[in-house]
Amino acid sequence: MTAQRPEHLTPGRVASHLGVMLAVAAVLGVVVAGLAIPFAGVVGIGAKNVAETMDQLPAELETEALAQRTQVLDEDGEVIATLYDQNRVNVQLTDVSRMMVKAIVAIEDYRFYQHGALDLKGTLRAFITNQASSGVVQGGSSITQQLVKLTLVDQAKSKKEQAAATDESYARKLRELRYAVALEQRHTKDWILERYLNTAYFGDGAWGIQSAARHYFDVNAKDLNLKQSALLAGLVKNPYGYDPTKFADRAVARRNVVLDRMAELGIIKERRADKIKDRKLGLKVQATPNGCVNARAPFFCDYVLNYLQKDRSLGRNVKERRELIFSGGLTIRTTIDLDAQAAADEAVAAAVYPEAEAIGGLAMVEPGTGKVRAIAQSRPMGSDRSIGQTYLNYVVNQKYGDSAGFQPGSTFKVFVLAAALEQGLPTSTSFNAQPQMEIPEYEYEDCDGEPYGYGTWPVGNSTSSGYMDMYRGTRESVNTYFAQLEMETGICEPYQLAKAMGVDLTNPEGKGPGLPERVPSFVLGIPDASPLEMAEAYATFAARGLHCDSRPVVAIEDARGNLLKEYPAECQQVLQETTADAVNDILRGVIEGGFASAQNLGRDAAGKTGTSQSGRAIWFVGYTPNMATASMIAGANESGTPKSLEGVDIGPTTIYGASGSGYAAPVWGNAMRGILDQLPAESFTPPSSVTNSGSFDDDGLDDD
Structure with missing residues (x-):
């Protein structure tokens, strides 16, 4: 037959x-x-x-550094956020279990260590089998060829390059073959296998063997057992189709194919393979959060990102800097104190609810170092406005966040106070602070030395009136007292002092959007500022006149743990120590018998209340010798547009008679009491005589 x-x-x-x-x-x-x-x-x-095409191809494949995830750490080295475009952590081949190595070689290229760049036998066999079956039954590419393809896809910078790396043309096959030969000529087999294991995608967001081991089983790559190794080895062929978190049955079947292949090659006993095949996948999936939304301190994380993306030493442009941050495998060591952050979060959340038509914000800055210890706001990070979520960071300077700030009210009076002391005016300087005054038209000298007329200025008190000195005028926050004190100091020096102490004043004469800042009402806090700026400024008083720029980062390390860059304290003495000592003594009165006496901490502390015009924002900025904290509540709709706080339900209460002492100061007090056990009970230096140090130059620094 x-x-x-x-x-x-x-x-x-x-x-x-x-x-x-x-x-x-x-x-x-x-x-x-x-x-x-x-x-x-x-x-x-x-x-x-074919020969001509081969001749035209580069002789070598440039293997760029693989994208790795970046970790953001708190001051104690705990991870607070992970950032990545690809969730990958590179490991050496010696840090991958031998069973995993055997499994991947068995299923993908069992003659990997015997053949060269190309497995002639395997390639011909695969072509014949696939053609005979009218489909792809066997893969003929060696691990080296697969690495070439993975590398070309990974390094494709444009859609055109991506298409060229994945098309089915002979040109692409020839290019991969040539590159495979080049890789084998330049590198050892172990290097190629190590690179392959780190490059491969294992599904469900896990790039590379270490991330895959951690993601699926919560173990390191070096600790993978046979069952785990067989599953992971099977995933690289079709990471989505065999994804065990989505298609468990398919994943089991593919794992068992790997086990059978290992038994067929004599790597494991057949009965051992059969025993493992009867077991469940044994997943212990660990999510690897990405970005600031999932961070332990979302808005602090956001501040860190924006801070680093402004650093020109990290790249020529924002795109390059972002790529380094999200793909460089960096370790970013920050200044955040998670205990302080927790205290700040709790204090703000208890005072202002997310869905309220108000924003609660708080920043903590360490005097003498500029380390930002906490950033908190009442609206959590997210996209659901119905529950008060937002991506806008209202607490930090506009250049690092999303808000132009809010009027700080009487918290600005301290800049006129300090300027007066710097100019040699004694704390006994007294005025008759009438309830209502028409400050006559007068000319100040502009900061450039030119006369500048502001016209008359009507100003009234909302607290007390009478004959008073610096202590009483500050303790009772008397507007007409400070209006007259500002006539003595001029506007220029308080304005420059505020800038020197960290307030980002950029619109002195109102040119462009926003109100003019360098006007007589400067003393009443009409310029916009953020809680971080105000905490930084008041930290200068706590540090006896030493101003330190706020910084959320202390150092960055590269993927190998080498120091990439340090961010040391950047400090300058902008006030005499004796001036700061006098300011501290005066501001103690606000807490010890003044409007904020309910927030007395039982140790040395000083501060100032603030309420903006029309009650749109209320503030309290206070400090001990070792921590400065600014608390703010501002009226704002869901888009952040300012509005009056009068009659606004902020959650636990409705605001009537908006005042910094009544609503913002308790938030400050709760946050500070939450970390008081961590702060040494230090004392302010008692004030002594204050000498005249001259005026500030254009940089806001003392002429001396």
């Missing part, structure tokens, strides 16, 4: 298979033998053209 030919192997199809075999042989001959062409031309591609 004549044997029947299988239906799928018709004469025409057999001829086609032979043609493909000849084409493969021709291509392989070119690659392996350089330009030695064993066949003249087959299936529409001439050997001469």
Whole structure:
């Protein structure tokens, strides 16, 4: 009886298979033998053209650094956020379990350590089998060839490059073959396998073997057992299709294929394979949060990102800096104190609810170092406005956040107070602070030395009136007292002093959007500022006149743990120590018998209340010798547009008679009491005589 030919192997199809075999042989001959062409031309591609195409390709494949995830750490080294474009942590081959190495080689390229860049036997076998089956049944690419493809896809910078890295043309195959030869010539087999394991995608957001081991099993790559290794080895063929978190049955079947292959090759006993095949996947999936939304301190994390993306030393532009941050495998060591952050979060959350038409914000800055210890706001990070979420950071300077700030009210009086003391005016300087006053038209000298007329200025008190000195005028926050004190100091020096102490004043004469800042009402806090700016400024008093720029980062390390950059304290003495001592003594009165006496901490502390015009924002900025904290509540709709706080339900209460002492000061007090056990009970230096130090120059620094 004549044997029947299988239906799928018709004469025409057999001829086609032979043609493909000849084409493969021709291509392989070119690659392996350089330009030695064993066949003249087959299936529409001439050997001469193949050789010319090979000649035009680069002789080497540049393997760029793989994208790795970045970790953001608190001051004690705990992870507060992970940032990545690809969730990958590179490991050396010696840090991958031997069973994992055996599993991946068995299923992907069992002769990897015997053949060169190309597995001729495996490639021909795969072509024949796949053509005979009218589909892809076997893969013929070696691990080196797979690495080339993964590398080209990973390094593609444009859609055109991505398409070229994945198309099914002979040109792409030839390019991969040439690069594979180059890789084998330049690198050891172990290097190639290590790179492959770190490059491969294992599904569900896990790039590289270490991230995959952590993600699926919560173990390190070096601790993967047989069952785990077989599963991961099976995923690289189709990371989505075999994803065990989505398609458990498929993942089990694929894992078992790997186990069978390992048994077939004699790597493990068949009975061991059968035993493992009967077991469940044993997943212990660990999510790896990405970005600031999932951070332990979302808005502090956001501040860190914006701070670093402004650092020109990290890249030529924002795009380069972002790529370094999200792909560089950095370790970013920050200044955040999680205990302080927790205290800040709790204090703000208890005072202002997320969905309220108000924003509660608080910042903590360490005097003498500029370290930002906490950033908190009442609206959590997210996109659901119905529950008060937002992505806008209202607490930090506008250049690092999303808000132009809010009017700080009488908290600005301290800049006129300090300028007066710097100019040699004694604390006994007294005025008759009438309830209502029309400050007559007078001329100040502009900061450039030119006279500048402001016209008359009507001003009234909202607290007390009478004949008073600096102590009483500050303790009772008397507007007409400070209006007269500002006539003595002029506007220029308090304005420059505020800038020197960290307030981002940029619109002195009102040119462009926003109100003019350098006007007589400056003393009443009409310029906009953020809680972070005000905490930084008041920290200068706590540090006896030493101003330190706020900083959320202390150092960055690269993927290998080498120091990339340090961010040391940047400090300048902008006030005499004796001036700061006098200010501290005066501001103690606000807490010790003044409007904020309910927030007395039982140790040395000083501060100032503030209420903006129309009650749109209320403040309390206070400090001990070792911590400065600014608390603010501002009226704002869901888009952040300012509005009056009068009658606004902020959650636990409705505001009537908006005042810094009544609503913002308790938030400050609760936050400070939350960390009081961590702060040494230090005392302010008692004030002594204050000498005249001259005026501030254009940089806001003392002429001396």
